[in-house]
Each structure stands twice: as C-alpha cells, then as structure tokens.
Amino acid sequence: MAEATWAAAGIETVQPGVHRVPLPLPNDGLRAVNVYLLEDRTDDGGIVMIDGGWAIPEARKALEEALAVIGRDLGDLSHILVTHIHRDHYTQAVELRRLLGSSVYLGVDERPGLERLHRLRGDGLAAPLETLRRAGAGELADSIRAADPGDRDLSVWEFPDRWLAAQTLRFGDRELQVIPTPGHTRGHVVYLDERRGLLFSGDHVLPHITPSIGLEPADSDSLPLADYLNSLHLMTRHADARLLPAHGPVADSTHTRVAELLSHHDDRLRKSLSALGDDVLDPYAVARRLGWTRRELPFGELNAFNQMLAVNETAAHLDVLVLRGRVERTSVNGVNRYTRVR
Incomplete structure (x- = not known):
C-alpha cells in the first residue's frame, strides 16, 4: 500500500483473520494509528485487538465501521493488547474496557510511566520538557508549556488488567510472543506471531519514519537510544516476519527495515x-x-x-x-x- 494512502479510512485484510484498521489522529502529523483485529475465537468468543487508538469520537466511529465490514461489533473486542502508553495507543483501550469490559494488556515496564502520570495528574509533557531544559532549551520548553498546559484527564490513564513481561499469549490457535523492546518508551512491547510470520511492531519499527526516543512520562536513568538500538538488534535474533506497524503500511520484511533504522542512527x-x-x-x-x-x-x-x-x-x-x-x-x-x- 502506498505511503500516501495507508491512513485512509477502511479495513485491510492482511491475511485471513488479521485486519489492519487505521484510526484517525486529527491535527497530528502521523495522520492515523493502525490497530489490528485478530478474528481467532478466544475462550469467551471474542476477538483480539492490538493497540487501542486515541480515545476520541472519530476513532470510535472508524473502529465501529471497520468491525461492521467483517460482521462484528465493539462487543466482540474481548482482549486489547497495547504496545505502549502513548495516548494514541492506550487511551481508547481504557475507554473500551469501561464500556465493554474488555481486558487490557500492557508491558510491565510501563508501570512507572503510568504511576508518574498519576503523580503529575496526567501531564505527559512534564518529563520531555525537563529533558528539554537540561538540553539548554529552557525558552523553547516555556513556549511549549504555554501553548499546551497538558492533558489532565486521569480517567484515560487507568492501569491495565494484566501486566506483560517476556512471555507467550495464546488465543484460540494463535500464539503471540510478547517481546519487550524498550527505547521509544521504557515498557514498549511488540507481539510476534512466529507461526504466521507476523510482527505487530507498535512504534518500535516503523516503515517510513523513525520513532521518537524517550518521549514518555517516566523518570529514568537509562539511555533510551542505547536501549532502542539494542531492541532493534533483538529483532534480528527472531525469524524475519511481515511488519505490521502502528503508523504506515504493512511491509514485507522486518529485518530489512531494522537494518535501515540501524544505518540511520549510525549516520x-x-x-x-x-x-x-x-x-x-x-x-x-x-x-x-x-x-x-x-x-x-x-x-x-x-x-x-x-x-x-x-x-x-x-x-x-x-x-x-x-x-x-x-x-x-x-x-x-x-x-x-x-x-x-x-
């Protein structure tokens, strides 16, 4: 799918039982976030969604319309596997749980970020602005804070039902390996369906852009770019798979894109x-x-x-x-x- 059209509303069947749905991100340069619907029947008769989208009416409407195309509705979403806590991935998952009772899953190393969001009353910009001040850009930090006082709605930052480490999840006959990939955020995870050759990569590996590094609310003494480069190398230790990213079209090879990203950062x-x-x-x-x-x-x-x-x-x-x-x-x-x- 061409770079210019991947964000268009609708639903794309990646392979039988796996569907990509771009949900809108109004006034955001990324244009859309992909969520993925896995139709394998779970024990409770539902389906699995990977990433939740941003909790805005436009995203809910687009998701409902896409589900209708495959003869399903919101009530079928029983499990929502989130890659990381940025608002365009996590907040609608929380909202859907409140509405439907869906179970929400999240990497365990995102817990410090959620806890800090609660201490800061939902202010996700606090840590990036602190980093900006340490970088000598205090005036820029002041101007950004003046333009955006922060998202103070704590209701969309509830904790998940289940924290995930490196493990395997089973839904029907589908196995998904949970692989921690710190860098973009401390607790970012990807989901690998090795048998079917699919990697649901979140923002870790994107086909046309490089993800921001360390843009998260958690206090951290780690080096996020060093973590990210290590996480990229980790992808090459798994069998190559089709790349199902959060932003951009599906690509044929994760390994090819990982090599490009490593080269970019070397440059x-x-x-x-x-x-x-x-x-x-x-x-x-x-x-x-x-x-x-x-x-x-x-x-x-x-x-x-x-x-x-x-x-x-x-x-x-x-x-x-x-x-x-x-x-x-x-x-x-x-x-x-x-x-x-x-």
Missing part, C-alpha cells in the same frame, strides 16, 4: 559528532547545526513540538556517544554540555 551519530566539532555545546546548540526530516530542513523551520523532538533526540545521540567514549558530558547550572574526547 545521525556521525553527524551529531561532526556538528559538535571542537566546541563545548549543549544539545540545543548541536540540534540547531543539524538538518531534520528526510528533507534536511533547518532546525528553525520546524514547529515548536518538532523542535522539542529534535533537541531531545540530539541529547539521546550525544549520550550514546558518551557511552561509546567519543564525547564527554558535564553539567553547568542544570544544563548538560558536551565536548569531543581528544
């Missing part, structure tokens, strides 16, 4: 080191020396939200360079500064 690490040069800089300054998106746009042409993603991604790449011994980091008045190792 960004080289460019980040080159942009740092012989100076002592914070990530905000380095980000302004780099090109962004596939069009290599200047930093100043990005909107404020994408500038935040760019700065935080630059910080993540610089921290990996520190881990690899290429760069040193110091902190001055709460702002991290980096210099090349001689």
Whole structure:
C-alpha cells in the first residue's frame, strides 16, 4: 500500500483473520494509528485487538465501521493488547474496557510511566520538557508549556488488567510472543506471531519514519537510544516476519527495515559528532547545526513540538556517544554540555 494512502479510512485484510484498521489522529502529523483485529475465537468468543487508538469520537466511529465490514461489533473486542502508553495507543483501550469490559494488556515496564502520570495528574509533557531544559532549551520548553498546559484527564490513564513481561499469549490457535523492546518508551512491547510470520511492531519499527526516543512520562536513568538500538538488534535474533506497524503500511520484511533504522542512527551519530566539532555545546546548540526530516530542513523551520523532538533526540545521540567514549558530558547550572574526547 502506498505511503500516501495507508491512513485512509477502511479495513485491510492482511491475511485471513488479521485486519489492519487505521484510526484517525486529527491535527497530528502521523495522520492515523493502525490497530489490528485478530478474528481467532478466544475462550469467551471474542476477538483480539492490538493497540487501542486515541480515545476520541472519530476513532470510535472508524473502529465501529471497520468491525461492521467483517460482521462484528465493539462487543466482540474481548482482549486489547497495547504496545505502549502513548495516548494514541492506550487511551481508547481504557475507554473500551469501561464500556465493554474488555481486558487490557500492557508491558510491565510501563508501570512507572503510568504511576508518574498519576503523580503529575496526567501531564505527559512534564518529563520531555525537563529533558528539554537540561538540553539548554529552557525558552523553547516555556513556549511549549504555554501553548499546551497538558492533558489532565486521569480517567484515560487507568492501569491495565494484566501486566506483560517476556512471555507467550495464546488465543484460540494463535500464539503471540510478547517481546519487550524498550527505547521509544521504557515498557514498549511488540507481539510476534512466529507461526504466521507476523510482527505487530507498535512504534518500535516503523516503515517510513523513525520513532521518537524517550518521549514518555517516566523518570529514568537509562539511555533510551542505547536501549532502542539494542531492541532493534533483538529483532534480528527472531525469524524475519511481515511488519505490521502502528503508523504506515504493512511491509514485507522486518529485518530489512531494522537494518535501515540501524544505518540511520549510525549516520545521525556521525553527524551529531561532526556538528559538535571542537566546541563545548549543549544539545540545543548541536540540534540547531543539524538538518531534520528526510528533507534536511533547518532546525528553525520546524514547529515548536518538532523542535522539542529534535533537541531531545540530539541529547539521546550525544549520550550514546558518551557511552561509546567519543564525547564527554558535564553539567553547568542544570544544563548538560558536551565536548569531543581528544
């Protein structure tokens, strides 16, 4: 399916009993989030949905219309397997549970993120803005906060029915391996149907874009980009499978796309080191020396939200360079500064 048409409303049968349904994301550059319907009969007679979508009326309507095409309705959704806690994946799962009694599943390492969301009363921007301030972009953080005071609706951030670790789930004759893939968020998981050759990849492996790294509400001392690169390598230790992503069309090979993503990050690490040069800089300054998106746009042409993603991604790449011994980091008045190792 062409990149330009994957987000169009409707339903695509990937293989018998497996359907891709794009749900709308109004005013979001991603345009849509894919959820997947697995028609294998469960013990309670329902069907399994992978990812939930964003809890907005447009998404509920699109899901109902897609279910009707295959002769089903919302009441058939008995199990909702979520890849991670971002709102376009998790919040409608919670809403459907409240409406239907569906069981919601989530990776156990997302628990700190949900707990922090409750402490912050649903403010999912708090941690990314903290990272932005440590990166030397305090004014940008202030402007983003002024434009978006945060999503304070705690009702969509309830805990799941079941926390998942590395394990196998069985629904009818279908087995799904739960594979933890930290990076995009700390507790991101993917679901692998090895027998049928399908990987439901969430935001871990996307066919046309690279996922943001570490954009989550959890406090963490980890290095999200290092975690993400390790999680990409982990995919190559499993048999290759068709890629069923959360954003973008279905692709034939997970391994092919993983190789492209690893190459992309190798390139960004080289460019980040080159942009740092012989100076002592914070990530905000380095980000302004780099090109962004596939069009290599200047930093100043990005909107404020994408500038935040760019700065935080630059910080993540610089921290990996520190881990690899290429760069040193110091902190001055709460702002991290980096210099090349001689």
